Amino acid sequence: MNPRERRAARHRAGAEVADARPRRRASPLTVEQVVDTALEVVAAEGYEALTMRRLATALDTGPASLYAHVVNKADLDELLIGRLCREVELPAPDPATWREQIRAVCAALRDRYLRYPGVSRAALAMVPTDLEVLRVNEGMLAILLAGGVAPRDAAWACDALLLYVSAYCLEVSIARARSGDADAAWVLDRDELVRRFEALPAATFPTVRRHAAELTAGEGHERFDFTVGLMIDGL
Amino acid sequence: MNPRERRAARHRAGAEVADARPRRRASPLTVEQVVDTALEVVAAEGYEALTMRRLATALDTGPASLYAHVVNKADLDELLIGRLCREVELPAPDPATWREQIRAVCAALRDRYLRYPGVSRAALAMVPTDLEVLRVNEGMLAILLAGGVAPRDAAWACDALLLYVSAYCLEVSIARARSGDADAAWVLDRDELVRRFEALPAATFPTVRRHAAELTAGEGHERFDFTVGLMIDGL
């Protein structure tokens, strides 16, 4: 089974296929192993560091060998997101607590993405028919419908929530990466940001100036919770 | 004034600086011109095609020359987004129609982004202190405050809306690029998508199967309007 077929299988309903073990290697290298190692690289060095060469090195082989398991880089990205989605637990829909359930699923996805800095970029570029991603969609949709949300609204809200989660994680990952970068001297912590906002000319930025504190507020995931809440409560 | 200083100026409040005309060229090449040409390239061939070499060729020069006007690719990205933000008109806040005003600003930004396929990727990677971006933030914040939204909610909502606009545009750009790609045979139009959803095993995807129509619904920017509405109406 070549990688093209394997990819197709991930987007088609059908039987799970056991990875046939390759023949030559001491410990034979499977897709599962490739994905595991890729996630380790991302966790340790960030998504930007995940290159085919870097991954091959981590697997103690050459870049060409990866193409026996993966169509291309985009396919690898899909596999990574698929793996993260697979790990998200989806509760049985409960009409009494559906808002909390949705919040929990979003938070679970968020935490998974953030554990692997920058992967969310891959999530944003993905086609929506990967079965693992669809599984999360299925779960969220079921919860929303159980909550009495109209089908069309539920479908669109799922979409919007998943999109927001990815975008939020990307933003946070970038911000974190920057604050870790010592040589980027113009990176700002919150105090510096407030000072900047307050130093803006009153003529063109009166509102930002006056509300510098609010603009930079939000510890942890308060912003995230706020926005998800905004969307959920509107349904 | 070197590009580093020029970039710093874009993030600092201060006087506008006229581009000093370079000396040697027949028609001398300014930052403004670089940005114009870059946007032309993006409009015609998409953001992915915007490389330093491609841009240099379009300007009839070598890649090295661009670095006299721009710190690096990321800086060029900022300039592009800055330009698009600069063109967005911000209405004087009107408490009676603030929701429509916000909707209009979001739509204006969306249309600008979509005119240049893929630029929204640059927007997602940007630091939030660019003055042009801040100008849009200022305008939206003023409208929300005029609408009686609490300052902290207004600040966070601005953030969320801008993030959503960028993410939505990125998704749409990618989808459009894919449907234009003839060789990507596995790309699906809506009918094909519905058929796929309905072909899923009922055991694991009951909800998606049943609501395939709703999941794929949404002509034009109906989804966009829905989500922006969801956020605005919750305030």
Next chain:
DNA sequence: TCTAGTCAGGGAACGCCGTTCGCGTCAAGC
């Protein structure tokens, strides 16, 4: 008018990237 000094422009090269080709190797079948 001539000349010396200055500095932006850009050709060429560097070290990466994703991807492909095809060679050498080894296991299975006869």
Next chain:
DNA sequence: GCTTGACGCGAACGGCGTTCCCTGACTAGA
């Protein structure tokens, strides 16, 4: 034990962002 075929992967390709440093036109002073 030989043949055959499949498979791992070294090496190479074209293209990326970026930098080095030479070139040569312009400016200013004599």
